Amino acid sequence: MAGADGDDSASMAGSTLGYALLSLLTRGPATGYQLTQQVKAPIGHFWTARHSQIYPELARLSAAGWVASVEQAGPGPRAKKTYAITPSGLAALRAWLVIPPTAQPRSETTLKAYAATSADPAAMAALYTDLAERSTRLLAEYEQDAERMRAAGQDDPAHPRFGNYAVLLMGIESQRAVHRWARWLAACLRTGRPAAYGEPEG
Amino acid sequence: MAGADGDDSASMAGSTLGYALLSLLTRGPATGYQLTQQVKAPIGHFWTARHSQIYPELARLSAAGWVASVEQAGPGPRAKKTYAITPSGLAALRAWLVIPPTAQPRSETTLKAYAATSADPAAMAALYTDLAERSTRLLAEYEQDAERMRAAGQDDPAHPRFGNYAVLLMGIESQRAVHRWARWLAACLRTGRPAAYGEPEG
DNA sequence: AGTTGACATGTCAGAAGTTACATAGTGAGA
DNA sequence: TCTCACTATGTAACTTCTGACATGTCAACT
Numbered sequence: 001m002a003g004a005d006g007d008d009s010a011s012m013a014g015s016t017l018g019y020a021l022l023s024l025l026t027r028g029p030a031t032g033y034q035l036t037q038q039v040k041a042p043i044g045h046f047w048t049a050r051h052s053q054i055y056p057e058l059a060r061l062s063a064a065g066w067v068a069s070v071e072q073a074g075p076g077p078r079a080k081k082t083y084a085i086t087p088s089g090l091a092a093l094r095a096w097l098v099i100p101p102t103a104q105p106r107s108e109t110t111l112k113a114y115a116a117t118s119a120d121p122a123a124m125a126a127l128y129t130d131l132a133e134r135s136t137r138l139l140a141e142y143e144q145d146a147e148r149m150r151a152a153g154q155d156d157p158a159h160p161r162f163g164n165y166a167v168l169l170m171g172i173e174s175q176r177a178v179h180r181w182a183r184w185l186a187a188c189l190r191t192g193r194p195a196a197y198g199e200p201e202g
Numbered sequence: 203m204a205g206a207d208g209d210d211s212a213s214m215a216g217s218t219l220g221y222a223l224l225s226l227l228t229r230g231p232a233t234g235y236q237l238t239q240q241v242k243a244p245i246g247h248f249w250t251a252r253h254s255q256i257y258p259e260l261a262r263l264s265a266a267g268w269v270a271s272v273e274q275a276g277p278g279p280r281a282k283k284t285y286a287i288t289p290s291g292l293a294a295l296r297a298w299l300v301i302p303p304t305a306q307p308r309s310e311t312t313l314k315a316y317a318a319t320s321a322d323p324a325a326m327a328a329l330y331t332d333l334a335e336r337s338t339r340l341l342a343e344y345e346q347d348a349e350r351m352r353a354a355g356q357d358d359p360a361h362p363r364f365g366n367y368a369v370l371l372m373g374i375e376s377q378r379a380v381h382r383w384a385r386w387l388a389a390c391l392r393t394g395r396p397a398a399y400g401e402p403e404g
Numbered sequence: 405a406g407t408t409g410a411c412a413t414g415t416c417a418g419a420a421g422t423t424a425c426a427t428a429g430t431g432a433g434a
Numbered sequence: 435t436c437t438c439a440c441t442a443t444g445t446a447a448c449t450t451c452t453g454a455c456a457t458g459t460c461a462a463c464t
Contacts, residue, residue: 046313048451053451078414096314106308111218118299124300166318251421283443
């Protein structure tokens with residue numbers, strides 16, 4: 001008789017994507033479509049998902065009682081659903097946050113460097129030169145965003161969007177790291193000799 | 203009559219893991235078991251795989267003609283197979299290497315920071331303090347490895363294991379970035395006020 | 405009048421990745 | 435002698451993620 005149906009939240013598992021969506025919903029209610037846009041930045045620098053993954057996940061979160069939705073008549077053939085996080089969803093999120101993460105990062109770019117000398121040196125050097133240039137552009141962009149956020153007081157942990165600033169700072173650190181490394185690697189491959197590990201250009 | 207069986211390598215797709223294994227095999231022949239050990243470091247800092255994924259992948263690479271295997275009587279119920287990369291496998295690897303990677307990195311640690319203020323500040327501060335300490339340990343370890351490699355001339359692009367050194371340097375950059383960021387974030391959460399973005403401790 | 409792009413939600417097939425199950429020899433140490 | 439860890443290879447069930455298919459409105463531009 002006891003609890004055969006629905007939200008026994010204590011025993012629910014939850015995927016990383018589920019918690020990512022809950023995190024977004026702590027900023028306020030949103031539709032699946034809006035969440036699809038919002039995972040692009042700044043979360044998107046470290047976690048991405050397509051709408052085809054987000055919609056089913058929202059259904060699962062809803063079944064678990066972690067989010068609640070209200071329907072409005074939408075533009076398309078189906079009703080538009082606006083989701084909000086529930087108290088039990090927030091509790092689940094808070095429990096997940098304090099678990100030390102174990103998953104290793106993945107980087108195809110770094111993986112390719114492992115076999116860099118198996119390919120044409122000029123082509124590989126060009127690859128990492130492009131990467132260094134790309135990181136320069138991204139860095140300039142992120143720094144501007146960060147400056148705007150600081151002006152808005154978002155660097156204060158008391159600010160409701162402090163998390164956006166924290167993630168952005170990791171983005172800046174990452175791009176700086178990539179920039180230095182890619183420049184060094186490109187120089188090695190271009191010259192065919194050990195290069196000095198240089199400072200970021202002024 | 204024409205090519206219904208096997209290695210029309212030109213049209214083969216290949217997964218990232220497949221190319222990772224080919225990269226390892228450019229260092230010399232190895233068994234599935236050895237490859238499972240070898241993905242742990244330094245590749246493992248940026249790409250991991252279990253043996254349950256590696257064995258089937260080796261079978262696919264073999265079917266594509268990208269690796270060849272010889273069997274010796276092994277300890278267990280099955281024969282031990284030693285794999286070597288074939289010329290067509292090397293060609294496929296070389297083609298893949300020069301394609302600019304597009305996949306975004308993923309980091310659960312950074313994702314949690316996005317919702318950091320939703321959880322208990324003391325617990326979250328502890329999480330990032332631990333992370334900073336962990337990165338200090340890893341950094342010391344990696345720096346030693348790098349020093350050993352430089353002494354062996356592995357920082358020269360002409361060295362057959364230059365790739366190991368290149369990947370390790372990215373590991374060092376990454377840990378430095380994580381260290382600075384985690385220390386800053388822990389300070390913010392601990393004090394509840396904006397913290398200065400500090401230099402790595404001496 | 406027609407096209408493009410944003411808004412909006414969903415499904416399906418398949419690839420990629422994790423966890424657990426299954427088997428078996430060898431050598432070191434308790 | 436027994437247990438443990440290492441060597442060694444595989445399968446099965448499941449979750450996660452991607453790419454393609456599918457539908458339909460509305461506003462702006464051509």
